[in-house]
Amino acid sequence: MNTVILAAQDPTLADFGKDPWWLVLGKIVFAFAFGLLATLLGVWFERRVVGRMAVRPGPNQVGPFGLLQTLADGLKMAFKEDILPRAADKVVFFFAPTISVISAVTALSVVPFGPKVSIFGHWTPLQVTDVSVAVLVILACSSMGIYGIVLGGWASGSTYPLLGGLRSSAQMISYEVAMGLSIVAVFMTAGTMSTSGIVAAQGDATQLTIAGQQIPAPGWYAILLLPSFVIFFIAMVGETNRAPFDLPEAESELVAGFMTEYSSLKFALFMLSEYVSMVTMSAVTTTLFLGGWRAPWPITLWSGANSGWWPMLWFFGKVIVLVFVFVWLRGTLPRLRYDQFMRFGWKVLLPINLVWILVLSGLRSIEDWQTRDRLLATGIGAGVLLLATLFWPSRKKAPKPPLQEQVNSRPHGSFPLPPMDLQVPPSPRTKRVVAEREPANVVAGSDSREV
């Protein structure tokens, strides 16, 4: 009985599209509210965490622990004057933040929040919908989100926003390539593009046979496909315009880039979309690489961990951990220079990703060989790699000759240099001033000791 229920927990594609209309509406409202609430709490969370990292309290006045600070800020922002620049393209200027928010929220519709549960007698998955290409829907949403930023920058009719918009379109397109490629490894391993299918595939613990013993190996793709996970996470930070990759915004160089001319509610919408997409991308990472709503290891010892409403808790826990990592990165790393950033994306992330996909497909194609052949094939590959790294030409430069030698080797007629061991005698005037100065009048009070 128990196993039957457990098997029925995992939703498949056939389970979707059978809900009554009120349930669909309820799920949509839930996903939307999740995005908005996560923004409200996420801004507070970020400010508190960054504050703690910077050894200061952070917002702590409005509401308990300053929880209502974001709400107060949001209300204040909504009542500010809405300025429309004269050179702005009015329609596009209005639509740009809307596009950003819509595409950030829409991606939440294919994220599985949990397994199948019973809601008022309906046995339904905790997910708005799932399609056979659900992950592509997420990618499509993030690629539509670029329009919001680019159009916002263009429609402002001013130079800084335009520069910010152009920078962001180049940045997001290049990092989307890296992101898409790192998902390929997930597709290859899971054999499906539907999010619920990927979560289910991570649940089937692979069995390793070591010395005749069956050992359940971890099924999370963050462990199985570690390079993909790392690249995906980096690309995701670039895609959501978060520090250290917040070049489109770059408040210290581009005075907030594409958002320069925005004020009031439209500015609030841009901020909303940034935080919603941060949460959405954390949820997507959880789904693709961290086992989705499935409980992590010590909790799985309890047999009911992956059934009922509990998985939602594990899911939210993982999302919060990922959001914390986002904030942590922001509190730790300085912003990259633009050329470094682009070089990193195209010359580091992309080639590593391609090589990794090649290696993975090679490993998968020899999966059903005999053990000896398989070991031989992987051994040859690893040996070639080892030899290549051993004999790779060193990029270290030859050490520079000492300074005196460099000076001596200069051609005749060079600019005159003072001798290297020149001793400048101290000016007699300086000596007199030092000698005549009176000692500073320092009062040794209790206040000065703390400094």
Place this chain on the structure above:
Amino acid sequence: MTTQTVLAAAGQVSGGEEVTFWILAPLALIGAIGMVWARNAVHSALWLVLTMLCLGVFYVLQAGPFIGMVQIIVYTGAIMMLFLFVLMLVGRDASDSLIETLRGQRVAAVVLGLGFAGLIGSGLYRALEGVQAVGLDRPNAEGNVQGIARLLFTKYVFAFELTSALLITAAVGAMVLAHVERRKEDRMDQVATMKARFRPGNYPGPKPGPGVFATSSSVATPARLPDGRLTDRSIPEILPVRELTAEENTLKGTEK
């Protein structure tokens, strides 16, 4: 969406599909017309984006979810974005001018366009006459993505690889044409620039301005160094070095 996908079979159109079609088809047409009519190049591109999004949804409705999503990601997300990128670099005021450079070209374009549409329409109608729609149930039996992958990597693998080779050639060619090759050794960093500046034979200070201590304020007149010599460095290289004669130097029209 799955139910719609299943129902997109031969001869039957589900209610949902019909409703979606009648909402999105006019939108797609409006987008196409708007693209032609918009004066501003960026607006034109945005109208085209609307049409492409509608087409993507149509593909999904027609039991091709993969191609629908790829349409949105690749065409709308990447290619139109590059279009926008170029348009913005050109400048935001790049609107169409209303002046006809060729007399009657607009009328000719409309006539030719209508004729072409008629040709395509009648050709399609003739070609599809009597064709029974069988739907995508059989190709989609093992999944839409898997079906496409099977065709792409077995039957059409040669065409696929040829196309990708063509695209890569085009991209590499564009880069070769546009890229200015600069070798690593030729690149001057700050230290190298400083060394070149203090090399013997190169004067590290700022150049004297033309006409300093000179007999005339002409740009062509070289400056004088403190020791009285003329310095060539003070005038542009393309100008011949000369000093004005006394005749040229005197104020004109005043001596008599």
